[in-house]
Amino acid sequence: MLPKLVIFDVDGLMLDTEARWQEAWQIKGEQYGIPDLGKKTFLKCVGRNGAEVEAIIYEDLKDYENPLEILKEVRAYGSQLLDERIDIKKGLVELLEFLKSQSISIAVATATIKTTTYERLSRLHLLDYFDYILCGDEVQLRKPHPEIYQKVIEHFHVLPQEAMVLEDSYVGVEAAYRAHIPCVMIPDLAMPQDKQKQETMAIVSSLLDVIDLLKDEMINNQEPTMLTYIKETPYQLEWNVYHIQEITQELVQLYLQNDYNSIWLIACGSSFNGAQCAKPFLMKYLHCDVKVISPMTFVYSEHQMTDKDFVVVISQSGRSTNCIQALKLLKDMKKQAVGLTGCIDSPLKEYGDRVIDYSMGIEKVGYVTKGITVLSQYLMLFALEVSLKKGLTNQKDYQAIIEELKAIPSRHQIMQKQTKDFYQKHQCEMTSMDISFLIGFMQSYGIALEGALKMAETIKMPCMAYEAEEFVHGFNLQLTPRYTVWCIDGCLKGSQRLIQIYQAINSVTPHVYAITNSPDIDDDHAIRIPFEMTEPLLMPLYILPVFQIIAYQVSEELQTWNTHPRFSQFKNYIQTKK
Structure with missing residues (x-):
């Protein structure tokens, strides 16, 4: 069931203001010889009120003269940057249009003062989308206190569970949680930690993903699914690297x-x-x-x-x-x-x-x-x-790998999109798979093992993984046109051999697909990897979601989640979990 009301935060959620503020903090910090003012101190201040920000400044800048004067300059410079340009976040207009199409009420609950909020929303032609706006100078208590969210749902006469909050900050998430309103976090600068994971119904990468959540009816009291955690993965990967x-x-x-x-x-x-x-x-x-x-x-x-x-x-x-x-x-x-x-x-x-x-x-x-x-x-x-x-x-090579690891979360999201597009194009074939093989070399063999496991346990079909060369030394003899085979290109040694094996399999069954960028495989049978790889051994971190999504989509459409009735007897004999 869709919510009756969706409540938006503003800074960092709808408008890309936090990036401009961080820029101001960093520039002014460097002028005063404080290199981490934007990178560390600012992140502590996101979502905080004036008094809290001043307390943080006093603590972090205790070794500097006139910390409040520095803060004053930061605020003035940040306001100047925001007067020059504010960008809206990806997916905002699409989400607002979707909510309007579903006759869902839309509100704003922001810590920013009323005059500033209205000026910015008006400047960006967003004001008319909202049915109600409540600002920081119109409430007594600031987030993480739940007052602002409580007043919004009172205005619309809806129950907390009938609404949904969209937030980017820790204090905003906590405020929604304390108001007992289901919350979706779309992180901006601060990555979610265990507390936010416990206090939210989902954590997604952009406002566009909220549309998917609503369409999938993943709201209110519904249990999370595989897809919930696939979408969360990029954020955990990013947090871990940092x-x-x-x-x-x-x-x-x-x-x-x-x-x-x-x-x-x-x-x-x-x-x-x-x-x-x-x-x-x-x-x-x-x-x-x-x-x-x-x-x-x-x-x-x-x-x-x-x-x-x-x-x-x-x-x-x-x-x-x-x-x-x-x-x-x-x-x-x-x-x-x-x-x-x-x-x-x-x-x-x-x-x-x-x-x-x-x-x-x-x-x-x-x-x-x-x-x-x-x-x-x-x-x-x-x-x-x-x-x-x-x-x-050495330090240089170490840093190069770190930089590529920092790019992995966006690659993961790109491969999610590539897979969804591929699935829509091949929906009939994907939902008609009977027996499947997955093959690869090195790190791609690991991907094949997990892909086979994921599809076998969800779709409930025979699904096996082999090292690619081992596959063609006997296991291939059972191939018929009814089989599906997935070839995972590791983009290293063995890549050309895998393409040869793909071509050989293609002579037997039309249901052979590859995850590759090889021009020797046509687009109709390929899920492309659309970026340059410095270290292909990192591939599992963004290729694993391919088979996770396919397994989920097929299982959801065919409703293969339940095991055979006889399987209930299995656990009477063997326990695999303590």
């Missing part, structure tokens, strides 16, 4: 305690696949062998380790019984039992000597999407930090 040292520090310190020759990553399911996606990157930047092994293979047979082997057990949920058994065995062998998890408050911490959070945030849907991508990234960030500290990578 906090690389903080989130990897514990694992990096453990690794640097010894001169290891190899790394063992013990994991199952999507965690196994995520480790496989990251494995080539780890091997390249750590100059060591990396072994990805399932927990029970480790427990039953392959546990002949030396002191030169660094062993990590990975469980996203922290509840996998086989991972717990692996940690128990490590302790029995008097080896260090290190666990890596996306849920630190889980049974895993009872069995590990050290259990580390890989900074995934929250994912409540069992069909893992955000978790595997963030795990792959975390392992790569860990490798990068160790590589720099051990002198295996």
Whole structure:
């Protein structure tokens, strides 16, 4: 059910004012010899009232003379910049038009004073879209107090659950939460943290995504879906890159305690696949062998380790019984039992000597999407930090990878769009898949493993992944025109061989597709990667959503979420979660 009322914040949400303010803070800071005034201090002030901003300034600029004079100059310069130009945020007009088309009431609740708010909205020809506007000088208490949102819903005589708030700031999200109004966060300068993830119904990349949320009826009390977390992933990836040292520090310190020759990553399911996606990157930047092994293979047979082997057990949920058994065995062998998890408050911490959070945030849907991508990234960030500290990578190359990692969130969003367009074009074929193979080399083999798992567990069809060359040495003999095959180009060694394999498969079945930029594959059978890659080993971070979205879209259309009735007996015999 659509909301009866949508309430918009202004600065940073509808209007790109925060970027102009940050520019003003940074420029004035540099004039006073304060290089981080715009990069750090300003971010603390976003969404705060005047008194709170002054308190922050006093604290951050306590070593400087006349901090309030600096603030006064910043405010004057920021106002000047905003008088010169204000841009509206992407998707704003489209969203407003959509809301009008659905006869949904539209309101503004902003901390900005009335005269400024009306002047800016009028200047940008937005004023007529809104049915009601409530400003900061018309309420007693500022966000994060819920007063402003409470007054708006009182004006429209709607219940909190019948409305929806759109916010970009921490204080705005908290205000909506305290007013008990469902809130969607569209982050501007400040990336969401665990608190915002708990206080919002969704976190999306732009106002255009809000239209998708409304169309998908992902509002009010409806449970999140795979798509919710696919859309959240870019923000977690971005946050993690900017906090690389903080989130990897514990694992990096453990690794640097010894001169290891190899790394063992013990994991199952999507965690196994995520480790496989990251494995080539780890091997390249750590100059060591990396072994990805399932927990029970480790427990039953392959546990002949030396002191030169660094062993990590990975469980996203922290509840996998086989991972717990692996940690128990490590302790029995008097080896260090290190666990890596996306849920630190889980049974895993009872069995590990050290259990580390890989900074995934929250994912409540069992069909893992955000978790595997963030795990792959975390392992790569860990490798990068160790590589720099051990002198295996110089500062220049390290920074180049960091810059490409910063571009990953936008690439993830681009590949979401590419996949949705591809799906619409091939909807009939996608919803008619019977048996599927996914093949690739190196990091693309990891993507193939996860793609096969995701489609098998959601669409409920036979779906298998193979290293590409292994596929053509026997498994290909069963091919018929009814089969679907996905070829994932790793854009490195083996790329040309993969294209040859694609062409061979195409001679048997028309249902063969590639994720590639090769001109040898026509557009009708390709999902293109429309950007330059400096380090193709980072590909899993933006190619994984391709199969996540296809799995979700097909499962949603065919309604294949439920298992066979007989499957209810399965858990009477085997428990996989503690």
